[in-house]
Amino acid sequence: MVPEKLPSWLQTYTNKISSLELFGGNCANHVLVNEYNPGEGIMPHEDGPLYYPTVTTISLGSHTLLDFYLPLNRQLSDEEDQVPRTEEQRHVLSLLLEPRSLFILREDLYKNYLHGIRPLCQDTLDHKVANLEQCTARVEETLPRRTRVSLTIRLVPKVLKTTLFLGKKK
Numbered sequence: 001m002v003p004e005k006l007p008s009w010l011q012t013y014t015n016k017i018s019s020l021e022l023f024g025g026n027c028a029n030h031v032l033v034n035e036y037n038p039g040e041g042i043m044p045h046e047d048g049p050l051y052y053p054t055v056t057t058i059s060l061g062s063h064t065l066l067d068f069y070l071p072l073n074r075q076l077s078d079e080e081d082q083v084p085r086t087e088e089q090r091h092v093l094s095l096l097l098e099p100r101s102l103f104i105l106r107e108d109l110y111k112n113y114l115h116g117i118r119p120l121c122q123d124t125l126d127h128k129v130a131n132l133e134q135c136t137a138r139v140e141e142t143l144p145r146r147t148r149v150s151l152t153i154r155l156v157p158k159v160l161k162t163t164l165f166l167g168k169k170k
């Protein structure tokens with residue numbers, strides 16, 4: 001990755017997150033901005049080896065449900081291994097990310113599970129939503145999704161020591 005200066009409004013959030021000391025003594029240097037309209041999501045995935053294994057997400061404009069899945073290649077007992085499991089069967093829990101919330105993903109949940117967002121227009125909160133006690137919403141409530149912008153702020157430990165000039169030469 002080639003480092004570039006962040007816009008100042010993003011630098012403000014990145015500084016605040018960095019002051020939480022989540023990245024092994026380093027400051028966050030990477031921000032991914034995603035926009036989801038109602039009905040849009042992201043397939044279950046892991047974030048990969050490029051990133052420091054702690055990820056912070058600010059949710060703006062709407063809630064979403066972030067779903068966690070056992071990966072397909074997870075070691076299972078011989079008996080369990082015989083039966084391929086569906087996505088629904090591999091879904092272990094969800095977390096409600098409320099608008100204006102900060103979510104910190106790390107350790108076991110980051111390293112050993114896939115995460116994704118289902119492409120839905122509304123979410124009905126059930127017993128698999130594991131953080132309802134920390135939220136204002138209640139079980140069995142249905143929340144319509146609006147447009148959500150997420151700021152995923154994290155550290156890419158290895159960056160090139162050069163600057164990218166994208167503007168025209170004067």
Ligand SMILES: O=C(O)CCC(=O)C(=O)O
Pocket residue numbers: 032034042047057066115150152
């Ligand atoms: O938008 C989110 O909260 C999650 C995004 C995500 O998992 C990703 O971009 O890798």
Ligand SMILES: [Fe+2]
Pocket residue numbers: 045046047115
């Ligand atoms: Fe991700």
